[in-house]
Amino acid sequence: MTEKITKQYFTYGDSPNVQLLESGLELGPITIAYETLGQLNGAKDNAILICHALTGDSHVAGQYCDDPPDTPPGWWNFMVGPGKGIDTDRYFVICCNVLGSCMGSTGPASINPATDKPYGLDFPMVTIGDMVDSQKQLLNHLGIRQLYSVIGGSVGGMQVLEWCVRYPEMVRSAIPIATTMRHSALAIAFNEVARQAIMADPSWNKGSYYEGSGPHHGLAVARMIGHVTYLSDEAMRKKFGRQLQNKEDFSFNFGGDFQVESYLRYQGSKFVKRFDANSVLYLTKAADYFDLKNVENTVESLNDLSHKQSKFLVISYTSDWLYPTYQARELVQALKRSRQDVSFCEIEADCGHDAFLIEDSRLTNLIRGFLDGLATA
Amino acid sequence: MVLPLPEHLRFDLAVIASWIEPGSRVLDLGCGNGTLLAWLKQHKQIQGTGIEQDKRKAATCIERGLSVLQGDIKEEVADYPDAAFDFVILSQTLQQVYQPDVLLKSLSRIGKQVIVSFPNFSHYRIRMQILFKGQAPKSRQLPYSWYDTPNIRVITLADFRRFSREVGYTIVKECAINTHDEERSGRVVAFFSNLRATYGIFLIEKNT
Numbered sequence: 383m384t385e386k387i388t389k390q391y392f393t394y395g396d397s398p399n400v401q402l403l404e405s406g407l408e409l410g411p412i413t414i415a416y417e418t419l420g421q422l423n424g425a426k427d428n429a430i431l432i433c434h435a436l437t438g439d440s441h442v443a444g445q446y447c448d449d450p451p452d453t454p455p456g457w458w459n460f461m462v463g464p465g466k467g468i469d470t471d472r473y474f475v476i477c478c479n480v481l482g483s484c485m486g487s488t489g490p491a492s493i494n495p496a497t498d499k500p501y502g503l504d505f506p507m508v509t510i511g512d513m514v515d516s517q518k519q520l521l522n523h524l525g526i527r528q529l530y531s532v533i534g535g536s537v538g539g540m541q542v543l544e545w546c547v548r549y550p551e552m553v554r555s556a557i558p559i560a561t562t563m564r565h566s567a568l569a570i571a572f573n574e575v576a577r578q579a580i581m582a583d584p585s586w587n588k589g590s591y592y593e594g595s596g597p598h599h600g601l602a603v604a605r606m607i608g609h610v611t612y613l614s615d616e617a618m619r620k621k622f623g624r625q626l627q628n629k630e631d632f633s634f635n636f637g638g639d640f641q642v643e644s645y646l647r648y649q650g651s652k653f654v655k656r657f658d659a660n661s662v663l664y665l666t667k668a669a670d671y672f673d674l675k676n677v678e679n680t681v682e683s684l685n686d687l688s689h690k691q692s693k694f695l696v697i698s699y700t701s702d703w704l705y706p707t708y709q710a711r712e713l714v715q716a717l718k719r720s721r722q723d724v725s726f727c728e729i730e731a732d733c734g735h736d737a738f739l740i741e742d743s744r745l746t747n748l749i750r751g752f753l754d755g756l757a758t759a
Numbered sequence: 760m761v762l763p764l765p766e767h768l769r770f771d772l773a774v775i776a777s778w779i780e781p782g783s784r785v786l787d788l789g790c791g792n793g794t795l796l797a798w799l800k801q802h803k804q805i806q807g808t809g810i811e812q813d814k815r816k817a818a819t820c821i822e823r824g825l826s827v828l829q830g831d832i833k834e835e836v837a838d839y840p841d842a843a844f845d846f847v848i849l850s851q852t853l854q855q856v857y858q859p860d861v862l863l864k865s866l867s868r869i870g871k872q873v874i875v876s877f878p879n880f881s882h883y884r885i886r887m888q889i890l891f892k893g894q895a896p897k898s899r900q901l902p903y904s905w906y907d908t909p910n911i912r913v914i915t916l917a918d919f920r921r922f923s924r925e926v927g928y929t930i931v932k933e934c935a936i937n938t939h940d941e942e943r944s945g946r947v948v949a950f951f952s953n954l955r956a957t958y959g960i961f962l963i964e965k966n967t
Binding site for chain 1: 806808814817818820821822823824825826827828829830835838839840843
């Protein structure tokens with residue numbers, strides 16, 4: 383049975399209690415959209431925070447109460463629910479939409495109280511650390527002082543790591559999946575191309591497009607680039623090869639011959655309907671700025687954890703070329719050097735970076751076993 | 760002498776387990792499905808970590824709640840701080856290591872004490888095969904042919920004692936046993952161990 387979920391909103395940071403951002407700028411008030419599954423127990427020690435990836439949202443699992451029956455459930459429905467890997471019969475699961483996004487939390491498309499118009503580029507730059515600070519505000523509001531676990535993939539994994547460095551006393555365990563301690567030149571490069579695609583669209587209008595149609599074409603191209611990085615050579619070869627879309631022979635024009643072209647165009651146009659272009663600019667930049675080494679250096683910042691040991695489970699995928707396994711191993715290395723209790727497993731999968739979003743009993747069993755093991759530790 | 764056996768533990772592992780002090784920090788190299796670690800966690804409340812190359816086995820360990828890293832032993836041990844563990848266990852792997860001396864040096868850095876076990880190549884049945892058949896020996900403990908064996912090092916109890924002396928390790932404990940790989944029972948071999956034991960288990964520490 384699919385759980386029935388309601389999206390909730392928490393607002394804080396009214397003047398003068400605005401949030402001081404890593405950039406030195408201030409932001410407030412801030413609204414965070416979040417969803418919860420399961421029940422918080424009396425001791426409030428069974429909460430698990432799930433952090434979503436770049437363009438994800440708070441709808442981690444289940445269906446909304448007013449969804450028609452055939453509506454697809456949340457993005458990690460195979461993992462989160464009663465009796466599943468992250469068992470909502472036992473754990474109280476929280477998932478927030480990140481600061482800077484457009485799926486209910488405050489971001490560049492939100493109304494700037496100073497002008498009564500959407501922020502656009504007046505929205506201050508936010509970092510992964512700022513996102514984590516806003517999640518901390520929500521947990522304070524919910525009265526949760528320690529998380530049983532913080533779990534997330536990709537940019538969600540960056541939030542997991544930032545949690546461990548910023549609030550180690552609040553993290554009993556952490557599962558960073560398909561992620562990295564710092565964005566590589568390759569990852570920054572792809573993000574920059576995506577941003578340039580948006581900003582080169584005349585409809586972008588320096589970020590002030592909310593009264594018009596918006597940079598649909600630029601945003602679609604940005605998504606197409608993103609999708610290439612989420613797949614892998616092998617996945618694309620198996621899924622599309624050189625097959626043509628609805629035709630027998632080349633058209634000898636630019637209408638699109640190959641299935642892979644058609645797929646990317648479809649993904650691009652689908653994305654435009656649900657996501658804000660300025661949010662892509664801000665969120666990709668936040669990912670690019672992410673570098674745990676900036677907090678002095680990783681070993682030192684993770685050393686802060688040593689007084690209170692957290693347990694870590696690091697997971698990577700063989701075909702992930704956005705955050706390849708060597709980057710996960712760097713993280714494991716840093717954790718070992720700072721005497722953390724860390725487990726690591728690379729999962730064989732040919733579907734690329736997005737593998738953690740595809741149902742796979744290996745991932746489910748790893749997470750279930752790790753969470754169970756904490757109870758006996 | 761027959762040792763009392765902890766339940767569900769292979770005889771050689773039971774000997775190793777009996778040397779581990781309760782509550783200690785233990786690193787098990789090549790931990791397989793985590794049998795020894797799980798037993799030690801349950802019966803001796805250790806803080807255990809395992810390293811296992813095989814992805815499926817490493818995943819099995821994590822699924823049963825153990826802290827295990829999937830990776831190559833010689834690379835993984837390099838990252839730990841000095842004396843990070845009370846015991847480092849290298850069970851029946853030494854004979855498969857390309858540079859055993861380098862590895863043992865690394866292990867004695869990260870562990871206060873190192874437990875090493877390996878099949879004894881000078882067991883009389885192995886000697887007989889070379890002597891009478893003139894062929895590379897096979898036994899229950901060393902079941903491979905010369906062309907497909909992972910066991911690239913030929914070690915005897917006498918070799919290991921001499922190696923320890925030369926490199927500068929003190930042998931704190933030593934146990935020669937006669938057992939079969941998957942069997943739960945076995946015996947400690949007290950006399951003529953180099954000839955009669957199928958396995959040697961050593962607890963060594965670096966001379967200070």
